[in-house]
Amino acid sequence: MSSFTPSTKPARPRYDLLDKHEEELIERAHAENIREPYVINQRDAVWVGDRIASVIENPTPLWWYIAVSIAGAVASFTGIGLLYLITTGVGVWGENNSANWAWDITNFVFWIGIGHAGTMIAAVLYLTRQRWATGINRAAEAMTVFAVMCAGIYPAVHVGRVWFAWYLAPIPNGNAIWPNFRSPLLWDVFAVSTYLSVSIMFWYVGLIPDCAAMRDRIKNKLLKYFYAVLCLGWRGSARQWANYEFCYLMLAGIATLLVITTCTVVSSDFSTSVVPGWHGTIFLPYFGVGAIYGGFCMLITLLVPLRELYKLRDIITLRHIDLCCRFVLLMALLITYIYLMEFFVAYVGGSPNERFTFYQDRIFGPYGTTWLCMLIFNSVIPMLFWSKKIRRNPWLAFGIVVFPSIGMWLERFVIIVSSVHRDFLPSSWGMFYPTYVDIFTFTGTFGVFFLLYLLFIRFLPMIAIAEIRAVLPEANPHEPPTVIKNGAEPGSHHV
Amino acid sequence: MSEISPLICAVGASPMPKKLYAVGAEFANPKELYAAAEKVRDKGYKWWDCYTPYYIHGLDQAMGLKKSLVGLFTFAGGLTGLTVGFLLITISSVYVYPIDTQGKPYFSLPGFVPILDLLMIILSAIMSIVGMTILCFLPRLHHPLWEWDDFTRATHDKFFIVIEANDPRFNEKSAVDLLREIGGTNLTFIGEEE
Numbered sequence: 001m002s003s004f005t006p007s008t009k010p011a012r013p014r015y016d017l018l019d020k021h022e023e024e025l026i027e028r029a030h031a032e033n034i035r036e037p038y039v040i041n042q043r044d045a046v047w048v049g050d051r052i053a054s055v056i057e058n059p060t061p062l063w064w065y066i067a068v069s070i071a072g073a074v075a076s077f078t079g080i081g082l083l084y085l086i087t088t089g090v091g092v093w094g095e096n097n098s099a100n101w102a103w104d105i106t107n108f109v110f111w112i113g114i115g116h117a118g119t120m121i122a123a124v125l126y127l128t129r130q131r132w133a134t135g136i137n138r139a140a141e142a143m144t145v146f147a148v149m150c151a152g153i154y155p156a157v158h159v160g161r162v163w164f165a166w167y168l169a170p171i172p173n174g175n176a177i178w179p180n181f182r183s184p185l186l187w188d189v190f191a192v193s194t195y196l197s198v199s200i201m202f203w204y205v206g207l208i209p210d211c212a213a214m215r216d217r218i219k220n221k222l223l224k225y226f227y228a229v230l231c232l233g234w235r236g237s238a239r240q241w242a243n244y245e246f247c248y249l250m251l252a253g254i255a256t257l258l259v260i261t262t263c264t265v266v267s268s269d270f271s272t273s274v275v276p277g278w279h280g281t282i283f284l285p286y287f288g289v290g291a292i293y294g295g296f297c298m299l300i301t302l303l304v305p306l307r308e309l310y311k312l313r314d315i316i317t318l319r320h321i322d323l324c325c326r327f328v329l330l331m332a333l334l335i336t337y338i339y340l341m342e343f344f345v346a347y348v349g350g351s352p353n354e355r356f357t358f359y360q361d362r363i364f365g366p367y368g369t370t371w372l373c374m375l376i377f378n379s380v381i382p383m384l385f386w387s388k389k390i391r392r393n394p395w396l397a398f399g400i401v402v403f404p405s406i407g408m409w410l411e412r413f414v415i416i417v418s419s420v421h422r423d424f425l426p427s428s429w430g431m432f433y434p435t436y437v438d439i440f441t442f443t444g445t446f447g448v449f450f451l452l453y454l455l456f457i458r459f460l461p462m463i464a465i466a467e468i469r470a471v472l473p474e475a476n477p478h479e480p481p482t483v484i485k486n487g488a489e490p491g492s493h494h495v
Numbered sequence: 496m497s498e499i500s501p502l503i504c505a506v507g508a509s510p511m512p513k514k515l516y517a518v519g520a521e522f523a524n525p526k527e528l529y530a531a532a533e534k535v536r537d538k539g540y541k542w543w544d545c546y547t548p549y550y551i552h553g554l555d556q557a558m559g560l561k562k563s564l565v566g567l568f569t570f571a572g573g574l575t576g577l578t579v580g581f582l583l584i585t586i587s588s589v590y591v592y593p594i595d596t597q598g599k600p601y602f603s604l605p606g607f608v609p610i611l612d613l614l615m616i617i618l619s620a621i622m623s624i625v626g627m628t629i630l631c632f633l634p635r636l637h638h639p640l641w642e643w644d645d646f647t648r649a650t651h652d653k654f655f656i657v658i659e660a661n662d663p664r665f666n667e668k669s670a671v672d673l674l675r676e677i678g679g680t681n682l683t684f685i686g687e688e689e
Contacts, residue, residue: 049652172591182596466550
């Protein structure tokens with residue numbers, strides 16, 4: 001097979017004018033009560049393909065090499081930290097008899113939570129026909145896959161003697177003992193491994209047509225083979241598309257079910273115990289909301305630089321940032337409600353231990369500052385997103401979501417450590433302090449995540465080319481393309 | 496561009512490929528393709544297909560395709576996962592190695608639900624993809640259409656209708672006439688290896 005020369009070079013848009021122009025476009029769309037277009041500035045299918053593929057086809061920018069070096073160096077922290085842990089023992093972490101779970105599970109829940117927003121965007125918004133999500137679903141799903149990989153490190157190694165981790169598999173182990181299928185910890189193993197596998201499958205199925213598009217246009221021989229293998233020999237025939245779309249629909253439904261199951265199962269690790277602060281039925285929605293909250297914050301953190309660095313403002317528009325910010329706001333409100341509800345339930349529940357945990361230890365105890373920071377970061381600062389001006393200002397939004405991102409990590413720390421460090425018996429109370437190995441390993445996971453993400457944006461189309469093309473006005477076979485201006489649908493209500 | 500394959504021959508030119516696979520035509524946009532697909536369907540062709548860079552809503556109806564069968568694979572996968580999971584858990588925790596945890600019954604179905612659910616999910620997901628690849632006749636290492644250089648644009652900006660020689664109604668002349676009549680350009684014979 002040969003490649004063709006793309007007919008048009010991606011035009012260089014004038015970005016100084018663009019934001020102003022986009023604002024006008026939004027104003028007009030609102031005035032005429034129509035949807036803002038999915039892709040702005042009347043970009044056509046050819047432009048969309050050329051622009052997204054240019055990220056892969058153009059020479060690698062210098063910043064990418066620098067970023068990869070930094071991410072790789074940071075990722076090695078995790079490697080070294082884990083090697084030290086495995087060769088020495090879990091004692092190198094700060095865990096002790098009062099706080100058997102601390103940073104390891106905090107980091108696990110933190111990372112798995114970040115994954116949930118990707119599935120939320122790719123599956124739930126697909127099922128609810130939110131077609132704006134096509135612009136960001138690929139990037140979000142990649143975030144899911146890599147975040148779950150980072151999460152998976154912790155439960156695998158915190159068992160202590162990792163060479164016995166296979167005891168978790170549903171097979172009789174060395175003494176012909178079967179695992180206890182009623183244990184939430186075993187549910188957790190199943191949930192995380194299923195979540196990782198299904199996220200990869202869902203992501204991969206979305207990639208098939210785009211890999212075919214890359215196969216047909218890329219000049220590099222090696223990459224051509226790479227895409228040709230990945231796309232399985234996709235030809236884009238209507239019969240294939242019909243089966244493909246149906247498969248995607250099925251996977252979206254499955255992933256939606258799975259995202260609920262996973263956060264429920266992760267929360268049952270805690271809520272099925274009797275530890276005060278953990279023993280609550282609200283944990284199931286609590287973890288779901290928290291997960292999506294943290295995930296959307298991470299997504300904004302990824303999207304804002306990407307749309308600038310790769311000049312994708314016409315595809316990842318201000319509207320996308322706005323809608324993600326609205327999700328952050330919604331989740332902030334929900335999580336605030338849950339924080340309040342926890343206190344309310346501890347009060348009406350009448351258990352003195354629960355009351356002690358919430359009203360004394362959590363607020364005034366040794367980890368009280370953490371709790372206060374969590375509350376300010378998660379419940380107060382995101383309220384800035386009530387302002388449309390702030391939601392539509394990408395870099396401001398980028399700055400603001402740093403706080404709930406940290407806040408969500410603090411939340412998991414508050415749930416885990418401040419609940420276990422003082423339980424029923426004062427004689428078994430104690431404190432947890434992270435060791436440098438804890439800090440080293442956790443910092444490293446950011447390196448792992450960003451390293452994988454940088455490789456993804458370099459070698460795979462980071463925006464779903466075929467899906468974006470399918471929501472362009474020209475893709476509609478029933479309307480002559482000239483009738484529709486700016487990609488808006490006449491008569492439809494704006495969102 | 497590489498040299499033109501001996502298997503590809505523009506309509507009207509020569510030499511014709513020895514064994515014909517299909518005749519293909521190019522269309523400029525989804526609207527033209529949609530109208531053309533309806534006409535090919537009405538002529539009663541069965542072994543033909545449209546090739547598009549992205550999914551065009553309603554094109555399956557225009558082609559007269561039936562609903563995709565992927566859902567059956569999903570259902571079968573889910574059912575298998577549920578059954579296998581139920582047997583795995585029940586046999587191991589009731590008969591093979593019963594563990595007494597906090598006096599709970601050995602057969603405690605509510606406690607089995609999360610794993611049953613997850614096994615159902617993973618098998619239905621795997622089977623959906625397996626079903627999709629089977630129904631799409633994938634993976635394929637080679638296809639006669641890939642000999643046609645212009646066809647690489649089928650994933651970029653062009654739309655194609657290809658009528659295969661396997662079709663019982665296929666006849667070189669009538670297929671070419673039909674494709675020309677419905678507005679196809681760049682009409683090409685595509686051969687295959689004997």
